[in-house]
Amino acid sequence: MRQLxxxxxxxxxxxxxxxxxxxxxxxxxxxASPSPQWSGSAGAIYPLVERLERRxxxxxxxxKGTRRKGRLYALAPAGRxxxxxxxxxxxxxxxxxxxxxxxxxxxxFFHVLxxxxxxxxxxxxxxxxxxxxxxxxxxxKSCRDAAPWRRLVARGALASLKARQAWLREVAAALxxxxxxGRPRRRRSARHG
Amino acid sequence: MRQLxxxxxxxxxxxxxxxxxxxxxxxxxxxASPSPQWSGSAGAIYPLVERLERRxxxxxxxxKGTRRKGRLYALAPAGRxxxxxxxxxxxxxxxxxxxxxxxxxxxxFFHVLxxxxxxxxxxxxxxxxxxxxxxxxxxxKSCRDAAPWRRLVARGALASLKARQAWLREVAAALxxxxxxGRPRRRRSARHG
DNA sequence: TCCATCATGTAAACAGTTACATGATTGC
DNA sequence: GCAATCATGTAACTGTTTACATGATGGA
Numbered sequence: 001m002r003q004l005x006x007x008x009x010x011x012x013x014x015x016x017x018x019x020x021x022x023x024x025x026x027x028x029x030x031x032a033s034p035s036p037q038w039s040g041s042a043g044a045i046y047p048l049v050e051r052l053e054r055r056x057x058x059x060x061x062x063x064k065g066t067r068r069k070g071r072l073y074a075l076a077p078a079g080r081x082x083x084x085x086x087x088x089x090x091x092x093x094x095x096x097x098x099x100x101x102x103x104x105x106x107x108x109f110f111h112v113l114x115x116x117x118x119x120x121x122x123x124x125x126x127x128x129x130x131x132x133x134x135x136x137x138x139x140x141k142s143c144r145d146a147a148p149w150r151r152l153v154a155r156g157a158l159a160s161l162k163a164r165q166a167w168l169r170e171v172a173a174a175l176x177x178x179x180x181x182g183r184p185r186r187r188r189s190a191r192h193g
Numbered sequence: 194m195r196q197l198x199x200x201x202x203x204x205x206x207x208x209x210x211x212x213x214x215x216x217x218x219x220x221x222x223x224x225a226s227p228s229p230q231w232s233g234s235a236g237a238i239y240p241l242v243e244r245l246e247r248r249x250x251x252x253x254x255x256x257k258g259t260r261r262k263g264r265l266y267a268l269a270p271a272g273r274x275x276x277x278x279x280x281x282x283x284x285x286x287x288x289x290x291x292x293x294x295x296x297x298x299x300x301x302f303f304h305v306l307x308x309x310x311x312x313x314x315x316x317x318x319x320x321x322x323x324x325x326x327x328x329x330x331x332x333x334k335s336c337r338d339a340a341p342w343r344r345l346v347a348r349g350a351l352a353s354l355k356a357r358q359a360w361l362r363e364v365a366a367a368l369x370x371x372x373x374x375g376r377p378r379r380r381r382s383a384r385h386g
Numbered sequence: 387t388c389c390a391t392c393a394t395g396t397a398a399a400c401a402g403t404t405a406c407a408t409g410a411t412t413g414c
Numbered sequence: 415g416c417a418a419t420c421a422t423g424t425a426a427c428t429g430t431t432t433a434c435a436t437g438a439t440g441g442a
Binding site for chain 2: 006009010013016017034035036037080083084086087088089090091092093094095096097098099100101102103104105106107108109110111112113117120121124125128129131132136147148149150152153155156157159160161162163164166167170171174
């Protein structure tokens with residue numbers, strides 16, 4: 001009984017949520033997710049559900065009313081047990097650790113950039129994060145009456161983005177103490193344009 | 194000229210920071226990092242630096258004053274250029290997206306847990322995150338006079354953990370409106386112990 | 387009927403983990 | 415000189431991406 005990977009756990013969870021569904025439907029969920037963590041590539045999902053079925057965690061039956069060959073997968077009893085074990089305490093220690101952040105990673109190597117490039121980096125990051133925040137806010141509006149956790153998940157995403165935004169403001173201030181306090185500025189060349 | 198992966202970029206960056214150093218020294222950095230993103234496994238690092246050297250991004254020379262066979266790697270000119278291209282704007286879009294969070298992922302599937310398990314999950318998560326926060330605070334103290342970005346990197350990690358903490362408080366409140374407002378409680382059974 | 391796109395995969399290449407192996411160095 | 419651990423890998427396995435292939439379906 002090996003430990004599930006994040007992707008395996010998420011697939012079991014989605015099938016548990018959606019009821020019997022095809023691998024394609026699972027994929028569609030990942031593709032629709034705003035998180036870049038989930039690529040939803042076919043080469044990942046199709047072999048994965050087959051694996052889970054061979055392990056006895058999923059059961060499947062043919063779709064009817066269509067000539068498509070894809071099958072409908074559902075949680076087998078062992079699958080439900082495994083899913084519960086995957087997400088209930090005790091939590092794996094690494095899940096509580098510092099979440100990865102490619103911007104933070106890059107900041108550690110700022111010494112190779114020129115001051116101008118550094119400013120451009122932070123500028124672009126702040127604008128991009130603001131866009132993301134707006135997208136998640138839309139998402140939040142759209143799930144006003146969705147499942148109870150759906151909303152909290154979206155609020156978690158929002159919270160992490162806002163923390164990043166505040167941190168980037170701090171970085172900007174450190175790069176240029178005189179100017180970093182406000183909203184992200186347009187680039188200098190555009191200031192009088 | 195393929196795009197660098199996160200790990201490749203980070204390795205180039207570290208070698209740029211440390212000056213000529215062995216693969217082992219690079220590994221040691223990853224192993225010392227508080228982020229679980231960087232496993233620093235030997236099987237990842239050694240082949241990686243060889244690959245980077247074959248691509249002309251690293252140069253190497255033998256160590257002297259020792260009989261060890263590991264070599265000292267340094268950034269080749271092409272490596273420095275590639276590193277700059279990797280971290281300077283334009284940033285890859287996914288780097289600005291919602292950072293992955295295994296707790297958030299799991300919350301999406303809370304429907305399979307009992308109310309008690311949900312509370313235990315959140316309780317344990319809050320305690321674990323608090324511990325992590327304390328560890329990062331220590332880290333911050335220890336880099337009072339380190340490189341200028343080192344401190345901002347640590348503050349970024351701290352910011353993301355604190356955002357998670359606040360979000361978990363919100364989740365706790367949603368699970369149990371009467372009790373979620375304060376600091377994480379001890380488990381019920383221990384309240385009078 | 388034909389085209390777009392939906393749905394379902396597969397194969398090759400690659401990266402990363404785990405587990406093992408082994409020589410070098412240091413401390414006692 | 416011996417043990418511990420530092421340093422340097424390697425091999426097998428597994429999972430994921432990329433890129434391709436192809437049949438089904440629905441709309442013009």
